[in-house]
Amino acid sequence: MARVIVDVMLKPEILDPQGQAIARALPRLGFSGVSAVRQGKRFEVELEGPADEAALEEVRKMAETLLANTVIEDYSVRVEG
Amino acid sequence: MARVIVDVMLKPEILDPQGQAIARALPRLGFSGVSAVRQGKRFEVELEGPADEAALEEVRKMAETLLANTVIEDYSVRVEG
Amino acid sequence: MSERGEGASRHMTDSVKRASETPDEPMPFAELGMKQDEYDRVKEILGRRPTGSELAIYSVMWSEHCSYKSSKVHLKQFATKAPKSEALLVGMGENAGVVDIGDGWAATFKIESHNHPSYVEPHQGAATGVGGIVRDIMSMGARPIAVMDALRFGAADAVDTRRVLPGVVEGISSYGNCLGLPNIGGEVVFDPCYIGNPLVNALCVGLLRKDQIKLATAPGPGNKVVLFGASTGPDGIGGASVLASATFEDESQAKRPAVQVGDPFMEKLLIECCLELYAADVVVGIQDLGAAGVSCATTELAAKGTGGMDVDLNLVPLRDPTLRPEEILMSESQERMMAVVRPSDIPAFMAICEKWDVPATVIGEVTDSGRLVMTWDGEVIVDIPPGTAADDGPVYERPFHEPAGQVALNADTPDRLERPADLRETLLKLLGSPNLASKEWVTSQYDRYVRSNTVLAQPADAGMLRISEAIEGAEPTTRGIALSTDGNGRYAKLDPYAGAQLALAEAYRNVAVSGAKPLAVTNCLNFGSPEDPEVMWQFAEAVRGLADACRALGVPVTGGNVSFYNQTGSTAIHPTPVVGVLGVIDDVAKRVPTGFVAEGLRVVLLGD
Amino acid sequence: MSAARVGVVTFPGTLDDQDAARAVRLVGAEAVPLWHADHDLKGVDAVFLPGGFSYGDYLRCGAISRFAPLMEELIPAARAGLPVIGTCNGFQILCEAHLLPGALTRNASLHYVCRDQRVRVEQTATAWTGAFEQGQEITLPIKHGEGRYVASDDTLAALESGGHVVFRYLGNPNGSLNDIAGIRNEAGNVVGLMPHPEHAVEDLVGAPSTDGLGIFGSILKNLVNT
Ligand SMILES: Nc1ncnc2c1ncn2[C@@H]1O[C@H](COP(=O)(O)OP(=O)(O)O)[C@@H](O)[C@H]1O
Numbered sequence: 001m002a003r004v005i006v007d008v009m010l011k012p013e014i015l016d017p018q019g020q021a022i023a024r025a026l027p028r029l030g031f032s033g034v035s036a037v038r039q040g041k042r043f044e045v046e047l048e049g050p051a052d053e054a055a056l057e058e059v060r061k062m063a064e065t066l067l068a069n070t071v072i073e074d075y076s077v078r079v080e081g
Numbered sequence: 082m083a084r085v086i087v088d089v090m091l092k093p094e095i096l097d098p099q100g101q102a103i104a105r106a107l108p109r110l111g112f113s114g115v116s117a118v119r120q121g122k123r124f125e126v127e128l129e130g131p132a133d134e135a136a137l138e139e140v141r142k143m144a145e146t147l148l149a150n151t152v153i154e155d156y157s158v159r160v161e162g
Numbered sequence: 163m164s165e166r167g168e169g170a171s172r173h174m175t176d177s178v179k180r181a182s183e184t185p186d187e188p189m190p191f192a193e194l195g196m197k198q199d200e201y202d203r204v205k206e207i208l209g210r211r212p213t214g215s216e217l218a219i220y221s222v223m224w225s226e227h228c229s230y231k232s233s234k235v236h237l238k239q240f241a242t243k244a245p246k247s248e249a250l251l252v253g254m255g256e257n258a259g260v261v262d263i264g265d266g267w268a269a270t271f272k273i274e275s276h277n278h279p280s281y282v283e284p285h286q287g288a289a290t291g292v293g294g295i296v297r298d299i300m301s302m303g304a305r306p307i308a309v310m311d312a313l314r315f316g317a318a319d320a321v322d323t324r325r326v327l328p329g330v331v332e333g334i335s336s337y338g339n340c341l342g343l344p345n346i347g348g349e350v351v352f353d354p355c356y357i358g359n360p361l362v363n364a365l366c367v368g369l370l371r372k373d374q375i376k377l378a379t380a381p382g383p384g385n386k387v388v389l390f391g392a393s394t395g396p397d398g399i400g401g402a403s404v405l406a407s408a409t410f411e412d413e414s415q416a417k418r419p420a421v422q423v424g425d426p427f428m429e430k431l432l433i434e435c436c437l438e439l440y441a442a443d444v445v446v447g448i449q450d451l452g453a454a455g456v457s458c459a460t461t462e463l464a465a466k467g468t469g470g471m472d473v474d475l476n477l478v479p480l481r482d483p484t485l486r487p488e489e490i491l492m493s494e495s496q497e498r499m500m501a502v503v504r505p506s507d508i509p510a511f512m513a514i515c516e517k518w519d520v521p522a523t524v525i526g527e528v529t530d531s532g533r534l535v536m537t538w539d540g541e542v543i544v545d546i547p548p549g550t551a552a553d554d555g556p557v558y559e560r561p562f563h564e565p566a567g568q569v570a571l572n573a574d575t576p577d578r579l580e581r582p583a584d585l586r587e588t589l590l591k592l593l594g595s596p597n598l599a600s601k602e603w604v605t606s607q608y609d610r611y612v613r614s615n616t617v618l619a620q621p622a623d624a625g626m627l628r629i630s631e632a633i634e635g636a637e638p639t640t641r642g643i644a645l646s647t648d649g650n651g652r653y654a655k656l657d658p659y660a661g662a663q664l665a666l667a668e669a670y671r672n673v674a675v676s677g678a679k680p681l682a683v684t685n686c687l688n689f690g691s692p693e694d695p696e697v698m699w700q701f702a703e704a705v706r707g708l709a710d711a712c713r714a715l716g717v718p719v720t721g722g723n724v725s726f727y728n729q730t731g732s733t734a735i736h737p738t739p740v741v742g743v744l745g746v747i748d749d750v751a752k753r754v755p756t757g758f759v760a761e762g763l764r765v766v767l768l769g770d
Numbered sequence: 771m772s773a774a775r776v777g778v779v780t781f782p783g784t785l786d787d788q789d790a791a792r793a794v795r796l797v798g799a800e801a802v803p804l805w806h807a808d809h810d811l812k813g814v815d816a817v818f819l820p821g822g823f824s825y826g827d828y829l830r831c832g833a834i835s836r837f838a839p840l841m842e843e844l845i846p847a848a849r850a851g852l853p854v855i856g857t858c859n860g861f862q863i864l865c866e867a868h869l870l871p872g873a874l875t876r877n878a879s880l881h882y883v884c885r886d887q888r889v890r891v892e893q894t895a896t897a898w899t900g901a902f903e904q905g906q907e908i909t910l911p912i913k914h915g916e917g918r919y920v921a922s923d924d925t926l927a928a929l930e931s932g933g934h935v936v937f938r939y940l941g942n943p944n945g946s947l948n949d950i951a952g953i954r955n956e957a958g959n960v961v962g963l964m965p966h967p968e969h970a971v972e973d974l975v976g977a978p979s980t981d982g983l984g985i986f987g988s989i990l991k992n993l994v995n996t
Contacts, residue, residue, distance in 0.1 A: 001116065007123050010875075014920055017878045017945065022124070022147065031143050033136060035082070035127045042088050042123040043103075046116045055114060062112050066103070066837075069830055069866065072873045072920060091423075094396050094482060096495070098425035099828040105519070106825065106834045120829070152283045153421055335882050339913070340823040342785030427783050427826025517807075519782055607882045609913045611969040611976050614789040628975065631792065751974060 002051035003080040004059045008068045009040035043067055044080075051079045083132035084161040085140045089149045090121035124148055125161075132160045175487070176214040177541040185211055194221035200556055207550045215475075215536065215543040218488040219551050222454040223461060226726055229555030232692035233724045236702050239709035240719040247718045249681050252375060257298045257450065258368075259720020260375055261682045263746045265639045267629060268375065270302045271367040273312070273647065273686045273742045275725035279398075280362040282421060284329025288362045289337035289424040293496050295366040296341060296429065297450035300436050301499065303376030304368030307615065307632045309338050310625060311348040311364050312647045312686070312740045316357025318596035323352070326360050334364070335607040340426035341433065344616045345608035346625025349647060349740075352596045358730035363686040363723075363740050365647055369632045374440060378449040380467030380502040383530045385446055387463070387471060388508075390515055390522035391432050391498040394456070395481035397422040398494030428497040428520075435518035436499065442514060444507035451498040457491045457551070459500040460526075464534050464548035467502070471548065473526035473536045487538045502528060562698035572656055617642055622756045623672035626747065642750035646672035646743055651736030658700040659707035662739040666711045669743035677754040678745030683712055685722040685741045690734020692726045700737035701726075708739060717743065774799040774993040777814035779844075781806040781835045784859070785822030786968055793968040794818065797986040799993075806838040815993050816853035816897070817844060819860030821913075821966060831874060831916050832862035841867060853897035853989060854960045858914055861952070861962030870953055870962045871929070872921030878945025882915035886977045888940040889951050889965055891984075893933055896958040901988040908981035910965035912943055917964040919946040919953075929953055937963050 010016050019038040026034050045062070047055050060077050068075040091097045100119040107115050126143070128136050141158050149156040174180075181187075189211060191201040196217075204212050204220045212220060226232060240254060251268055252260035258272035276291025292309060299306045311334050316323045338345050343366070380387065398420055439445050447467060449459045456478065464471040475487050485493070503511050508524065515522035529535075534551075536544035565571075582588040592598055602620070610619040618626035624646040630638045648668040654661025666683065673680045685708060690697040712719055728735045747753060758765075776794045778801050780787045791801035802814050806824075811817070825834040835841070841863075848854045848869050856864040864870045877883060886909050891902040902908070921929070926947060929935050937952030944964075952963025967982030969975075976982075 009123065009125065013922075014875070015878070015945070017876055017880055017918075019124070021880055025147065026143065029143075029147060031139060033129045033139065034143075035129050037127070038125045040123045040125070042090065042121045043100075044090065044119045044121070046118070048114045048116045058112060058114065062107070062115075066106075066110060066833060067829070069833065069873055071865075071871075071922075072875065095421065096392075096395055096397065096423040096425065096481065098423070098427060098826065101425070102427060102825055102828040102834065106837070110837045150283070153286070153423065336915075339882060339915075340783070340826060342822060425826070427823065427828065430783055430785075430823070430826075606884055609882075609884050611884065611911050611913060611966065612785050612789070614792060614969055614972070614975050616975055631788075634788065 002047045004045045004047060004051055004056065004077060005080050006043040006045060006059065006063045006067050006075055006077050007040060008043070008073050008075045009038060011072055011074055014072050083128045085126045085128060085132055085137065085158060086161050087124040087126060087140065087144045087148050087156055087158050088121060089124070089144070089154050089156045090119060091153055092155050095153045175538055175541050175543060177543050178213055178545050179541070181213045182210050187211065189217055191217060191221065195225060196221050200224060208546065213543050214488045215491055216546055218491045219457040219461065219544065219546070222457050222492055223551040224555040226692070228454050228458060230724060231556045232558050232560050232726065233701065234557050235559055236705040239705060240712070243709040243713045244718045245713050245716045250718050250720065251372065254719065254721050257301045257378055259682065259684065260302060261720060261744065262372060263643060263681070264641060266372050267639065267641065268370050268372045269367060269643055269744060270299055270304045270370065271365065271645065271684055271742065271744050272298055272721045273363050273365040273684045273740065274298065274723040275686050275688060276362045276364065277359060277688065277725050277728055279422065280330050281326065281358070281360055284326045285333040286421055286423050288330040288333030289426070290422050290496050291362050291364045292334055292337045293424045293426065293429050294452045295364045296343070297452065297499065299366045299368035300433055301376065301378065301448050301450040302368065302370065303374045303440055304370040305437055305633055306343055306366050306368045306433060307613065308346045308625065308627055309343045309364060309366050310346060310645060310647055311362070312649065313348065313350045314356040314361035314651070314738060315352050316360070317354045318352045320357055322357055330360065330362055331604050331607055337424055337426045339609045341430050342612045344610045344612050344619065346610060346616055346619040346627065347646060349649070350601050350604055353651060353736065355651065355735045359728040359735050361688050361728070361738060363688070365684070365742050367643065367645060367744065369629055376440065376445060376448050378462055378466060379447040380463035380471060380528045382446060382504070383468055383528050384505060385528040386503045386505055386508055386524045387473060387526035387528065388501045388503050388511065388522055389478060389498065389525050390501065390520055392425060392428050392495055393479040393481040393521065394485065394490055394493045394495045394498070396485060396489060396493065397496070399489050399492045422494050422496055424496050431518045431520050432497055432499060435515055435520045438514045439501070439511060442510055444503060444511045445501050446504060447502040449500050451500060453494060455491070455493045455495065455498070460534060461548040461552040463500065463502060465552040468528055468530050469548070470529035470531035471526055471534050472529055475536050475538045477523055477525040479521060479523050487543055560692050560698045562695045562702050564699050565696035617750050617753050618676060618755065622676065624676040624678070626676055626678065626750065626753055628750045640749040640751065642747045644673045644676045644678035644745045644747060647740055648672065649738055649740035651738040654704060654739060655736040658703035658737050661737065662704040662707040663711040665739050665741040666708055666715070666743070669741045670715060670717070673743045673745035675754060676747070677752055678747040680715070680717050680743050680745040682744050683717050683719045683741060685719060685739060687722065687724045688728055688735065688738040688740065689726055690729040694734065697734050704737055704739045708741065774816070774990055775802050775814045776800065776989065777802045777804040777811060777817040779804045779806065779817065779819050779840060781824035781838060783822055783824040783826055784820055786820040786966065789968040790818045790820040793971045793982065793986050796971055797983060797990050799986070799990055804840055806835070806840050809839045809843055811843050811847060816989050819854065819856035819863055820968065821858030821860060824859055824863065827859070830866070831859055832866040835863045836867040845869060848960050851957060851959050853992065855898045855985065856962045857966055857968065858964055861964055862916070864960060864962045869960050870955055871925045872919055874916050875918045875920050876916050877918050883943055884911070884913040885943065887912045887943055887965055890938045890940055892938050893936040893954060896936055896954045896961050897992045898961045898985050898988050899936060900991055901984045907940065908984065909970065909977060909979040910967055910982055911969045911977040912965045914964055917944045917946065919950040921947065932956070936961055937965065
């Protein structure tokens with residue numbers, strides 16, 4: 001059993017109101033030194049078998065078609081560890 | 082300028098309806114071999130300065146008080162790279 | 163995970179046999195909130211010490227929350243003073259009351275609190291509050307058709323209000339919107355007394371044909387007991403881990419979360435699934451799983467049915483395979499229902515659940531043994547008369563007396579206040595105050611249009627729904643229902659008897675001015691600790707006042723909920739009875755909207 | 771002439787299907803329920819994808835629904851010219867299914883918003899807007915948390931120059947680029963919009979307008995003419 005992580009972030013040119021709201025709130029909460037925040041999604045995918053190349057390829061397909069909307073989002077897939 | 086990543090996931094014992102809905106959909110979409118999916122958040126925090134221990138400490142505080150809801154979520158902080 | 167799994171396997175099951183052999187083994191009843199004499203009564207009922215699982219059942223079923231042990235003696239007045247009402251089809255004592263609204267239609271409605279969970283985790287607390295009351299309505303055989311929410315927060319500018327309020331509103335909005343239930347009204351009130359104890363009272367109303375009422379009962383030996391909906395996880399069972407570890411001196415049970423997380427999508431599937439099950443006539447009895455989960459559903463169903471039930475707890479589908487039987491019994495996992503089904507109907511039942519992607523599992527069978535018997539790994543771990551847990555809980559006549567400062571409080575009239583010099587400025591200040599200002603920033607987050615039956619919603623004083631199209635395929639009628647909830651803790655603090663009556667009168671008026679005739683009442687009684695005689699006095703007075711007013715106005719109380727222990731340290735909230743009134747209008751086209759609808763109309767002041 | 775048959779799709783979590791069916795019936799057409807798990811369009815003349823929270827709107831609105839068996843039938847049919855409209859969640863599904871360009875993201879306010887919204891009809895040359903006047907200003911309710919239309923600059927430019935923006939907000943409620951409330955595909959048979967025409971078809975209930983009837987009237991007109 002292995003765990004694969006899929007990170008999905010909005011493409012840089014797409015406005016991220018959630019990240020912006022956080023960045024704007026930070027100074028009010030006494031945090032300084034942050035120039036920007038972006039918020040995305042993290043998926044932990046538990047595989048029944050090992051994270052071999054075939055399995056990773058499946059997860060990549062899953063990310064491409066389901067977990068991310070590639071019109072607005074980028075994704076990356078990696079084995080945890 | 083450095084980038085710090087904050088991953089926020091629901092605590093393992095807390096129900097994750099989103100992850101469950103994805104996991105239940107996968108077989109129907111032709112993906113097999115996945116035993117569970119959990120969905121969380123990923124924040125990319127851009128620092129104005131370097132990611133030294135002091136800055137990381139600040140980000141940890143930020144995660145604790147703002148980015149994560151520690152009643153139901155765990156978080157981890159790391160420098161990207 | 164694996165560590166906990168191994169830990170769990172080291173457990174020895176506390177079976178009935180073992181309990182008989184080890185009569186003196188100390189049980190952690192106090193940690194579960196049970197008093198010594200209550201524990202002694204359990205031993206007397208069983209003729210031995212309870213097993214861990216039995217203790218789990220009695221401790222939750224006899225808790226204030228489930229047994230109404232402090233309030234029962236007072237709530238009786240709602241029945242004894244109830245006005246004659248031909249409309250009442252199902253009164254207090256069921257999941258929700260049902261009233262006849264004419265033309266073969268019936269409405270069921272109830273208001274319930276989720277105060278404490280909403281303070282701990284505002285979003286999930288409020289969301290699961292909505293989820294819980296909706297399941298109550300579903301379990302009566304009805305289609306839920308709308309929700310309302312009555313909210314109380316601390317001062318609007320208090321730091322904690324900034325944490326609690328947005329979460330609560332979001333929780334109600336996300337859960338209710340996702341279920342497709344229009345939100346047709348409610349209240350938002352700020353007062354410093356609620357700072358550590360916000361009130362989240364959610365109301366749901368449902369519609370059904372008069373002859374389709376379902377009851378929480380398990381009759382017919384041989385009928386199957388089906389658990390359906392979400393799987394069972396370690397939600398809200400902080401207390402149960404005490405049991406699991408204290409009984410067995412095993413530290414391996416990780417700390418269990420007190421927070422329940424809702425899955426509104428699963429609930430929406432449950433609604434549609436249940437309605438199809440009802441339409442197919444494959445449900446003999448049904449009960450939702452709320453607080454006290456499987457314990458409550460099994461004991462109540464069995465107690466109201468033939469009297470016996472066998473359950474194999476190993477069959478309960480688990481989200482976390484390390485759960486112990488005690489924890490399964492106490493889990494408050496959301497979006498679960500329990501049905502009693504004839505064996506011959508099981509295939510049809512399962513097919514409908516499958517269509518809606520709702521997991522369903524047969525976990526037991528109705529018997530005529532008069533005992534609720536549960537097994538775990540082949541051993542009997544529960545063997546009790548179900549009525550002793552469901553109905554024969556302790557009843558307290560708690561002492562009460564008028565609060566020391568009550569007379570002085572009432573003597574301190576507005577006469578002492580300085581008269582404002584500038585009326586204009588005073589008026590502007592009033593209009594801009596959080597309690598009077600527009601609540602659109604809340605209501606705009608709620609879907610009031612879904613299902614297209616909303617005749618009146620914000621900003622009207624009462625919400626109104628047409629009913630002819632609320633259930634698919636029903637014959638047309640011009641009728642509709644109207645609902646309002648009201649309450650005023652400041653009045654009730656000054657005089658709980660009159661304060662409760664004022665709350666009723668306001669809700670009653672709000673329904674009446676919409677053009678509907680008030681028919682029935684539900685209420686949520688939010689108070690401090692019943693162990694404080696001054697709070698208990700407030701409670702007793704409020705109930706007496708409400709019961710008297712209901713009789714005077716000719717509207718019966720059909721159900722409700724009591725929320726005690728709303729206090730921080732020794733400081734209680736203002737006594738806050740929230741009253742909901744349901745009315746019927748013969749022709750919804752004749753509804754009366756709020757506000758000046760056309761120029762040139764006369765303005766008349768009625769009353770004094 | 772037999773009544774036009776408009777399919778109304780129900781996914782798990784769809785909410786406005788009854789409302790859409792009622793609106794279809796109000797204009798004299800037949801509403802045909804379509805079930806997400808069936809590979810069957812039942813020979814309908816047009817399809818309405820209603821709003822709601824299909825699959826709880828978990829992951830992304832519409833992301834899971836677009837893989838439904840019914841969608842496997844609907845996508846090629848729409849490409850072949852079947853009139854299809856998606857409102858709210860239906861719009862999101864059409865974007866996820868790539869029948870319409872762009873995507874719908876979290877409202878800029880980060881809040882769900884339910885209100886009566888002024889909208890301008892920018893394009894009457896579609897299967898679903900022929901009964902409106904070009905430039906007509908109408909009121910329809912909106913109710914969504916993720917209705918902010920985004921697309922790449924190229925896509926936006928193509929939408930504008932091709933006349934594919936069908937509805938525009940007057941007073942942008944969610945931060946949509948170019949105030950876009952609804953768009954169409956190249957052929958004009960597929961339209962998606964965030965506002966809810968099915969909640970603006972009766973005086974008694976819903977929004978204080980019956981402007982939504984225009985959508986349902988348009989499809990009828992369109993089907994009768996062809
Ligand atoms: N304030 C109240 N007024 C009227 N009836 C009440 C009130 N509080 C509780 N009841 C009734 O007591 C009964 C028991 O409460 P119940 O709703 O079953 O508790 P729970 O839902 O927490 O299991 C119900 O019929 C309920 O309507």
